[in-house]
Amino acid sequence: MMEGSRQTRVSRPYKISESSKVCEWPLATLCKLPTKCGIFLMRSQRVPAHRNLLAVCSDYFNSMFTIGMREAFQKEVELVGASYIGLKAVVDFLYGGELALDGGNIDYILETAHLLQIWTVVDFCCEYLEQEVSEDNYLYLQELASIYSLKRLDAFIDGFILSHFGTLSFTPDFLQNVSMQKLCVYLSSSQVQRECEHDLLQAALQWLTQQPEREAHAYQVLENIHFPLIPKNDLLHRVKPAVCSLLPREANCEGFIEEAVRYHNSLAAQPVMQTKRTALRTNEERLLFVGGEVSERCLELSDDTCYLDAKSEQWVKETPLPARRSHHCVAVLGGFIFIAGGSFSRDNGGDAASNLLYRYDPRCKQWIKVASMNQRRVDFYLASIEDMLVAVGGRNENGALSSVETYSPKTDSWSYVAGLPRFTYGHAGAIYKDFVYISGGHDYQIGPYRKNLLCYDHRTDVWEERRPMTTARG
Known part of the structure; x- marks a missing residue:
């Protein structure tokens, strides 16, 4: 029996639509399975397949069949960590070149394709999920991307969050569940949606005050706020009182405000005082x-x-x-x-x-x-x-x-x-x-x-x- 390592899968969301997409792969074998096959993959039910085809299409099976494991000589291999729905869909895809994805099977197929290291299927799953990202499920899909190390999907969701940050950053789901590392990525981005720097500061302060233990991360979070872009009067009369009242002095965040005030007070010298916090939030070059x-x-x-x-x-x-x-x-x-x-x-x-x-x-x-x-x-x-x-x-x-x-x-x-x-x-x-x-x-x-x-x-x-x-x- 093959003991496959299985990562914990998050529970299926009800917020992925039932819309379907058929993905085609021109490199598929496009042949029918004969009555007698060299191997049966077991997962509650048998799934027939050719050993050579699996070794060619899957890094997982290639290793299994070429480094002397006992599964290389067995007629039946039991897979732990793969569902029948996912396994059947993946094998059918390898032979027929078509993969039908929908809200009912996407997570099973993704789980199986990732386990078996069939990256073409993983890519198709990512394409489908990118089309399904919404304000209702982006956190679930971000967790899915993290579990399966789906960098492409993770980057897509980051882009979605950045473009909707003004709305998402004040929702309970975002404030409770977004990690400190991800929050810092968004606050440091030149593409983050905002009306002004005040909006980003307010989102950061709300996230920090959701849980007492987050105060320890105050400096790491607020160092991504471009305080010098906030008018001097607002810094002195609105921002400083808010930061002092919400965060402990030990967080050392008042230094960011003092730095910004010095910048405003040195009007002529500003061109030689530039830091990442004084920079405009744009990558656009203009003629x-x-x-x-x-x-x-x-x-x-x-x-x-x-x-x-x-x-x-x-x-x-x-x-x-x-x-x-x-x-x-x-x-x-x-x-x-x-x-x-x-x-x-x-x-x-x-x-x-x-x-x-x-x-x-x-x-x-x-x-x-x-x-x-x-x-x-x-x-x-x-x-x-x-x-x-x-x-x-x-x-x-x-x-x-x-x-x-x-x-x-x-x-x-x-x-x-x-x-x-x-x-x-x-x-x-x-x-x-x-x-x-x-x-x-x-x-x-x-x-x-x-x-x-x-x-x-x-x-x-x-x-x-x-x-x-x-x-x-x-």
């Missing part, structure tokens, strides 16, 4: 355009800030710039958008050059003014590298510039660094392996462009000539 000349005849400037909606393929307006401008520079540092310099006149003359620096916070959709550059600049290059911005060359009312200055968010100030070897504006630039590269451009007036390629090492504060381009460019 933006900011300002510029909008008329074919350059009759006006724009203050638009727009991003491309990938789904609708339309440009969507966000908060407008504080002032219209063109020939400015844009850079991203620490998740914030910076625009610097530019012209407030459609003539783009150096007399209209600006030294202003604005920062856009996508969390609250606001532009704020930070420290101005030391010099007014248009047609320059702005780059972000490590924890600073670098403004290179350009021109203003005095003509072309060779100066280079860097902006430190930590001190909210600009400082001059090593200047360019020559006056340059209208050049291109890029960051590569922590070096600033600029190429082309011209100097005092519109004329011949340059072939030069210059490299700046901010660690040594030195500009060096590199191999020039083959053609001059502006």
